[in-house]
Amino acid sequence: MSPALFSPHSEPRSVSKGRPAFGIPVLAMLLALASPALAVNPDEMMKDPAQEHRARELGKDLRCLVCQNQSIDDSDADLAKDLRVIVRERIGAGDTDDMVRKFVVDRYGDYVLLKPPFKGTTLVLWLGPFALFVGALAVVFGFYRRRRTATIQPPPPPLSADERRRLDALLKESGK
Amino acid sequence: MRRALFLLPVAIFAVLALLFVKGLTMNPRDIPSVLIDRPVPEMNLAPLPGRGEASGLATADLRGRVSLVNIYGSWCIACVQEHPYLMEYKKAGIVPIHGIDWRDDPALGAAWLKKHGDPYDRVGVDPAPGRAAVDFGVTGAPESFIVDKAGVIRYKHIGPISPEVWNKTLLPIIRELQK
Structure with missing residues (x-):
């Protein structure tokens, strides 16, 4: 039988019989090749690749305030798009990264930073x-x-004469 | 002492449960605004078509009187919910209400006001990328800002205004600032 893994007629047992389930490595390879779908549209990008790179890096650290747990770089929300455009405008106007970050924090507070300041x-x-x-x-x-202190206990006191006599009697009784 | 140790997990559970209950009842959209007690951002927004040449919204328009600035858009669903109340408060004439038509086609923004009523003194258009809205730290529509006589932002309300919000929160602040 051919290893038609995705055929509905293939017996599931054929996999467990020792035939390698090569579908899983293939799937893993395809997943490794897949890149996350970035929300940044080509028309938003800056002409200078170095500046665009800076905008990307900044965008990754800025929270999208609509979706809250995505960065503006990942989010498709309109507000995230606006912030991406504005970040690029600031960079185009010659702002340093810190100035851009301050610009956004001045308006949205520390909350907008995905990495909170110390x-x-x-x-x-x-x-x-x-x-x-x-x-x-x-x-x-x-x-x-x-x-440990519980296990290290002082040795028990020696048997008293009475205890020794009882022990001897017991041992004798058991025939030893 | 030994017995107390057995109670420890219970105590930890109780503390965590309290934290979670608190977390559940908080609104994650209520992000504290950093703009409170800061002057209204610089802006000079164009008027909506059909509302008159001088009906746009500029920073200077927000000085001299206590006012309410309301962020809306024809695309905004929750704005429809609060709109009848804004109409009501305009009629009461307690405070001038100004609108910012955010990320909107001005024609649609104007048509929306024709359909639902126009409670605004002034309306400024803030097309994408919504520079004025970003300067106001807006995270969504509707949002409303109380601005004092000196043109300083004193309060921000996120989400639609309901009679409860108006009577319990906004109106007392407005009254206080108007004194």
């Missing part, structure tokens, strides 16, 4: 995970240390 109001955001990690480590260390 400052007073974002300290918890940036340092919180590390603080939690250190806290967790402390708990784990505390746990193990207590376990």
Whole structure:
């Protein structure tokens, strides 16, 4: 039987019999070749490739405020398109990357940056995970240390004369 | 002490549950505006066709009186929802309402006002890429800004204005600023 993997008549068992399911590697290769569909339209692009590259890099870090979890570079929303156009205008006018970013942040706040800046109001955001990690480590260390101290106990006191007599009696009883 | 340790997961769960409940009841569209207490951006927007030569919206028009600036567009569905209330508030004559016809064909923007009524004193057209709207930090339509006598933005409302929003939030702010 030919390895017609996508034929509805092929038995599913034929794959598990050891014939390599080459459809999956092929699919993986095709997926690797696929590039994400960028929302940037050719007519928005700048003539200078270096400037266009800067606009792209900036766009990746700017949040689309309509879809919120996409960058303006990825989003098809009208507002994202407007911001892409305006970012390119600023670059064309000679703004540095920081100036462009400031231009957008001045209007939309830090929220527009997909990578929040490190400052007073974002300290918890940036340092919180590390603080939690250190806290967790402390708990784990505390746990193990207590376990170790629990196992290292002082040796039990020697048997008293009465206990020794009872032990001997028991041993004798069991025939040893 | 030992027993308290068993309660720890329960306590963590309770804290997380509280956080999630809080998160669920928050509106992710309510992005705090950085433009509060900043002067209205520089703009000089063209009028809508058929509304008169001098009916466009410029920065200087927003000085001298408390005003409400409303971002709308003929393509905006939620704007239809708030529009009857804007008509009502215009009739009440408490505050001048100005419109910015955002990302719109001016002819469509004008036709939309003919159909639904025109509550605006002045309307400026802000065609794509919506420079004035971006200067206002607009994230969607409708959005409304309360501007004080000095031409400073004092409040931003995202989404349609309802009688509840008007009576509980916007009107008290307007009244306060008008004093």
